[in-house]
Amino acid sequence: MPALSEVIAALEALWPPAQAEEWDAVGTVCGDPDAPVGRVLFAVDPVREVADEALRLGADLLVTHHPLYLRGTTSVAATTFKGRVVHSLIRGSVALHVAHTNADRADPGVSDALAGALGLRVTGPLVPDPSDPAGRRGLGRLCELDEPETLAEFTERAAAGLPATAQGIRVAGDPGRTVRTVAVCGGSGDSLFEDVRRAGADAYLTADLRHHPASEAREHALHSGAGPALLDAAHWATEWPWTEQAAAQLDEVSDRHGWGLRTHVSRTVTDPWTARAASSEPATDTPGAPN
Amino acid sequence: MPALSEVIAALEALWPPAQAEEWDAVGTVCGDPDAPVGRVLFAVDPVREVADEALRLGADLLVTHHPLYLRGTTSVAATTFKGRVVHSLIRGSVALHVAHTNADRADPGVSDALAGALGLRVTGPLVPDPSDPAGRRGLGRLCELDEPETLAEFTERAAAGLPATAQGIRVAGDPGRTVRTVAVCGGSGDSLFEDVRRAGADAYLTADLRHHPASEAREHALHSGAGPALLDAAHWATEWPWTEQAAAQLDEVSDRHGWGLRTHVSRTVTDPWTARAASSEPATDTPGAPN
Amino acid sequence: MPALSEVIAALEALWPPAQAEEWDAVGTVCGDPDAPVGRVLFAVDPVREVADEALRLGADLLVTHHPLYLRGTTSVAATTFKGRVVHSLIRGSVALHVAHTNADRADPGVSDALAGALGLRVTGPLVPDPSDPAGRRGLGRLCELDEPETLAEFTERAAAGLPATAQGIRVAGDPGRTVRTVAVCGGSGDSLFEDVRRAGADAYLTADLRHHPASEAREHALHSGAGPALLDAAHWATEWPWTEQAAAQLDEVSDRHGWGLRTHVSRTVTDPWTARAASSEPATDTPGAPN
Amino acid sequence: MPALSEVIAALEALWPPAQAEEWDAVGTVCGDPDAPVGRVLFAVDPVREVADEALRLGADLLVTHHPLYLRGTTSVAATTFKGRVVHSLIRGSVALHVAHTNADRADPGVSDALAGALGLRVTGPLVPDPSDPAGRRGLGRLCELDEPETLAEFTERAAAGLPATAQGIRVAGDPGRTVRTVAVCGGSGDSLFEDVRRAGADAYLTADLRHHPASEAREHALHSGAGPALLDAAHWATEWPWTEQAAAQLDEVSDRHGWGLRTHVSRTVTDPWTARAASSEPATDTPGAPN
């Protein structure tokens, strides 16, 4: 069995930490570099339920997309849920490793997996990494549909391709609009609106869009007569496809080295939203309801 | 007919600009202080559709909750949708006035209107303003239900009380959990989680919650065995009730002064999300879908 | 008639906005990009009197050197004189466009026009723009006199060449000193003393010099036995020659495109100083007067 | 003869260093605290000519209003004019002491002396120092004229009262306007416009006013129908009256202690501007001159 340090070297070759954003906190959160690794679990969020799953599985290493401590801490005491996760993992000899914005920008990266889940053909990154001469690394992905669809049809495609969540997918735009080119960005994508506009995409699928950026994007599109339809899915759902992709990448490395690793993908839904209520049908005369 | 400057003095008495956050941009955006005012429209967002509604109505003043220029600008040219709104309003002799975080913190404020729309009894502000000896001003509101309900029942109450939107309401928490006390905050409320926990509310209704703060709040609650259920509605829907409340407040002022103002409340839905697709029913064996 | 957007594209080719200082606020302040433009007025300051002149003339576009809003604003309400200018211009369908430090650094630029008004031969920029291989763009200009003059003679030349103002020209230096090379900088030039010294100019003509920088420059010159004489004119007077130059540049563009524009140069003196009183002749024994 | 440390203690009682602005650099610049002091020279600027005057006089102490090093230095080498002043003074055993913004804010202060030179009756500070219960300390002074004058008459009064300089006094405002109340501020006063407006003064006399603040003040006044006429004198001229006042204050201290100090006031004009040329009479048809 390889040592943790060997497996981590392999993960860092796939998603080089130097390609993470400066504010990010990627790399190994806990674990002993000399410990042997036989079993690895991949997940989106390093939460209690996922740590328990790793312990139940007998995993030696948990790889997550989201950092446990995005900002530095001076305490891992088990008085908080994060410290409790650290104590559980260290006592159970499970290492934790994070590949976050370095996985977003990698080739293949988080948005490649998202495009794959929807059956889209990737044509390149939405924000290319200037340090990549091949032009494949970067944030988000631009994609093409083999056959144009209406926005309503594309929305159905997205609802079918992504793992199920309570929220479903919110849409802004004319349902009959034709969609040929799509920008996708796994996770929170509201900082990339300008790039999406510049790329001329017909639709933009991402997560965690708030009122002000979404409203400004819609007004901008109405003003200019151009601009993408918007699709907002659960943050977790847009990043989950990456865990399957990542596990497959590590399997390949393991085969190449004869490590015999057993990899697992967590199917625990860590989207915090567990239910949804539709609005009441707007009545004709209700005082207090604007219809 | 009163002059714009007189009407604005009345609005600033209701929602004193000095009570706005330091980063906010409240007050009169355009308009001539000497122009007469006969008709006033209230709305949440100063978007094109709302400006056109004001022009169609023949309004002399448009009062919105959201600023047009939250950050300063050096150009109002009609090359952007914001500049287009400015040109339309100035040419149509419609003034624009903004009451944003000063309306949030006022007594009554935006969250009082939200509580009223749900039929909740307000017991005080969630974050009291230390400068108010009466203890009524501040951010958010704490409320009580006359009879305890389950979270599922409370969710139905919220869905019925708020204006209809495509997104509906997202919920996190055990549907059978008892709800007696509720914290509400019109608009984006993710900076108030600590206050909600300290207040011991059973549920927290607000808008624009993103994955990381919602996930951390849920994990914190699971770790500590305490903490609120979460309800996330459309940002616009949580603030719309304020426009009715505000119009009624100005009506009362108008009556007192014999101004004869005609006030209107915009029923245009300016939530950017116009449709929603539910997730596919999770199949048993779908490769690529986790469950 | 060309659209405003076409005329502005021409102005931005003459004075590219990207060459403005980072702190500056150049470009179109108000106006509709699709409006037709037939008449253009050039001026130094976007003040009320100049806006009224544009309206009287029936101009469609006012081009000024000074920004209306150098720092960002969140309000153009007519409660301030700047908002009043915006309302007048928008209601009168006059666009406002600013070329400030981009015009200063252009080739030809503001200081070329200043040198031209004095009949000086320009030899190059005072602070060359490193991005210009031709070495012609930059701040200020170095000039040569065809025949050396005394400082007293050069002062007369400046007083005759610049438009008349109440302040006239203040001078520091020995009136009999020989002047062969001159540095000029339209507008406030006290940040360029070091460059003037390095260039070895015999005299420096600029505006808005205050006591401390002027005194330090004079002491530095006395200490080192070298250093320029100083001439301080009205800020407006040093920049007015640019309006004639700019109008001629736009005329040429108009001719090339067959636009048939009518250009005007405002002769309104917007220097704020409208009078001057000389000091009393120093009496021999006045207590309280240091002579 | 008192020691330097004793004389400085007396000066710091008159103009407490703690009342200087935080960015200022007041206090003793050079000198030996144990050296005896018999003769003291007061001046506005610590320039070479003034240092030489102190040496010629046999002064032991030079007191100036302006700092020699406003920003810190790590070198007093005689390679610069400031280092040359330090070397001359130390070799000649002349101490240098600075009272700058602490003298501005004192009671009596720099602006009291300025008001006195014009024969104005001071009614209080323009910007009162909140730490002075008597309400007499602060920046600038508000004054009253015993009999109203026209602006033209007041200008003549200022030209007669201040020491003669080449620049004279620049004026902005209607010459026939009545002046009853006047704000004065010795030195650069462009940061106090808001206070002058709030005080409702009819005229404001100060120095070093530049185009943009003066133009904005004039436009503001035209817009609002209220606001002061402006008078701009030489910086040095507005502060020189303080040197006489300060010398008299030290004389009084000297008498009280029986120190027998001999005080002198420098009559060297250290205004950098040594000449002025009036604008040419505007000719009717001059190309290139706007009139």
Place this chain on the structure above:
Amino acid sequence: MPALSEVIAALEALWPPAQAEEWDAVGTVCGDPDAPVGRVLFAVDPVREVADEALRLGADLLVTHHPLYLRGTTSVAATTFKGRVVHSLIRGSVALHVAHTNADRADPGVSDALAGALGLRVTGPLVPDPSDPAGRRGLGRLCELDEPETLAEFTERAAAGLPATAQGIRVAGDPGRTVRTVAVCGGSGDSLFEDVRRAGADAYLTADLRHHPASEAREHALHSGAGPALLDAAHWATEWPWTEQAAAQLDEVSDRHGWGLRTHVSRTVTDPWTARAASSEPATDTPGAPN
């Protein structure tokens, strides 16, 4: 046996975290709040050797003066010595708690223990905490000797009272000088020179003094004819006495609650310096040696 949370509540009553400096990182670094505590080890530094000592002893809690992570970390992986300490402690079920600048400022605090080790009578804090009406809390301590000693005698007292280290004690000052009052500060004390001078102490005992502050303090003393002699001991040696004091304080709490805790004080010397070589006797003529 009490739970960790109860013992920590007792420690935080002795050294309230709110009294720590803002930049400090005090409190519990690792451990489970519900774990029982029977045995506690006190030490200065949370280094590997001390963690091993805690494991050997079977301690449940290690209390140190120095933080493990003074600046925040996003990783406790055992790839660094700090992460190794965290892994050892969590696996061995030893909690780690830090009382740093809150212990420095407490009553009694670190400098009280230092004074006690030297047999000095404390008269008050060197830098009193303004929030303590009793005037006993604060940084450093001022002390008196019952009988005056020479600096040489006082140095011997310090060498005898502090735990032995390779460095011994460095001294600056005249050995024959009389010492009556002493300032002491456990740990690095070079930020308190100004306070020591103001207090008029004859000697100042602290640690980690570097060339520039020590040299400036000595020159200041020579210039002014006043100022303390300096004694510089090993940082660890000046803080070790606190561990005995702290253990005794917890013993008393344990007795009061009937907790039956067993407390230990680590005698491991964690001063990094393990040896010292004296300078060669200066020879008379050695080239390259200055004496």
Place this chain on the structure above:
Amino acid sequence: MPALSEVIAALEALWPPAQAEEWDAVGTVCGDPDAPVGRVLFAVDPVREVADEALRLGADLLVTHHPLYLRGTTSVAATTFKGRVVHSLIRGSVALHVAHTNADRADPGVSDALAGALGLRVTGPLVPDPSDPAGRRGLGRLCELDEPETLAEFTERAAAGLPATAQGIRVAGDPGRTVRTVAVCGGSGDSLFEDVRRAGADAYLTADLRHHPASEAREHALHSGAGPALLDAAHWATEWPWTEQAAAQLDEVSDRHGWGLRTHVSRTVTDPWTARAASSEPATDTPGAPN
């Protein structure tokens, strides 16, 4: 005799000011550029005793390694010891020139002299200056011993080679460890630990090491099984060898120009520590001493 400006030009050729750190304050502190220079004294610290030595010697120029004013000052009054030094030097016509971090980084530099004093062969800089194609300039030096020694032997070498001080040399590491390669850095070297580790040096000799960096370096070495032994000498002692080297460099320049300068090296020990007391032998049973 050359003028001061000529001698300083020669010093600045040896140690170019542009190579100093940005925060540093090098160059001429006082002196007249036209004064003749016949005699030059070199020393580490510009303290009173050294200034007096320069005056006694009749030196015209004092060159020190440490700045007098590292941070800027607005006063050189003789109320502080630094101002007293300035007054003494200016009155005695002694210039003061500082070569600090520019001398550290020069070729040869301060650490070359330190290596020379210990008989070490320099192989290159510890932190190479990227602007030096020859790879010889930079901070610190890496050295080799001709024959490996034990750490104990190397410590004796250092004690013999450096000028004598009260503190001697503190050592951290196994005395029997073999030393082949050594990193040296004159002055405070605690910012270079990372570079020393990267270079793989067996020992690191520098000054002013404090508890926390030294302890972290030791723990890092124990954790990784690699890392240098540490030797901490008096700051002054590590920089004094440079004064001899610098004097020799100026002698050579003087010979080349036929200047006939007389150079001196100060042998005044300006290390502030004048005595040391060893710790008491740890007794077996002393309460309060941890042995």
